[in-house]
Amino acid sequence: MVASTVPFSLEVFPARSSAAALALGHTVQRLAAHFPSFIAVTSGADGTSAAESADLVEYISRNAGVPVLAHVTTWGRSDDELRDRLRELREQGVRHILAVKGDPPRVDPGTAGDLTSADLVAIARETFAEQPGDVTEIAVAAFPDGHPSGGGVDRDLELLLGKQRAGATRALTQVQFTADAYAAYLVRAREHGITIPIVPGILPVTNAGRLRRVAELTGSDAPAGLLARLEEAASPSEAEEAGVEFATDLARDLLAAGAPGLHFYTLNLADPVLRVIAELGLTPLTPRDEFVATTTHREFA
Structure with missing residues (x-):
């Protein structure tokens, strides 16, 4: 059990079909019922378009x-x-955005352009300032294991410092697998003059294939113990148990290492994340058989 006042946020991505969109509507309502600081929406993730993200x-x-x-x-x-x-x-x-360069769309990727994440932060700060009284959160990405494209941790910290100078208010990290890497990153970040909160990202991984894929995408090593448990799981529920237990222990270690909050990547699955939240004591878990959606279920795929 951790302090119930620890802020946490959740991340979803647009659905790729009408059926998935309907399910995502229910998922969003279940996640929102636990009062996260915010729910993040990726831009054009997993083969979806920017229009679907906007919807x-x-x-x-x-x-x-x-x-x-x-x-x-x-x-x-x-x-x-x-x-x-x-x-x-x-x-x-x-009033909350994540300013990132982003990945090329799978269809008609075009060219990246010359604007950087720091440029986008500055543009966002100027644009929101056009309307007095707006309070904005401009988050940016951070990579404690180094950016997958290369350059190492020092290069990532240089870029993060530039984004902070442009007006970023917090950083969200890629998926973390160890608290040690995050703790070391915090120390180096402060040495670089970075003062904004750096919130670690956590993904409760519930199958071995997904764990390998996430490790490949982030350039991190898959935790051997978790990978073994997932591979040996006799059922999906047993695999979920392993993933939830690992994520819960990791969250506690990250908070002990100085994390100012937690950011959960959900992969559009409510149950694993809500189980972690319940284990941590952040909010009461709403039993799935008692959940009743109280708002419209308009499809937005």
Whole structure:
């Protein structure tokens, strides 16, 4: 059990089919019922388009009753296009964004363009300032194991410092597998002059194939003990138990290492994350058989 006041946030991505969209609506409502600091929406993730991400942002903003954090990417966008998108978000009531360069779309990827994440942070800060009184959260990405594209941790810290100088208010890390790597990153970040909160990302992994894939994408080593338990699991429920237990222990270790909060990557699955939250004592877990959605279930795929 940890202090119930520890802030936590959750991340989802747009659905790729109508059936998945309906299920995601229920998932969002279940997650929102636990009052996270915000629910983040990735931009064009997993083969989806930016339009689908925008629709999901609007759905959460209007129906979930919690703040939404929208991923905004610079990939293939001009300064004017980014300002237009940020103004759209502002008009929807969105006050939290994650400013990232982003990955190329699978269909018609185009070119990356010259704008960096730090450029986007500055653009966001200027655009939201056009409307006095707005309170904004401009989050950015951090990579305690070094960015998968290369350059190592020192390069990532240089980039993070630049994003902080441009106006970033917090950093969310890629999926973490060890508290030691995060703790070491915090020390080096402070030595580089980085003062914004750095919130670790946690993913309750519930099958071996997914764990290998996440490790490959992040450039990290898959935890051998967890991988073995997932491979040896006799049922999906046993595998989920292993993933939840690992994520819960990791969350406790991360908080002990100085994490100012926790950011959960859900993969659009409510149960594993909500079980971790319950184990940590952050909020009461709503039994799935008692959950009743109280808002519209408009599809947004």
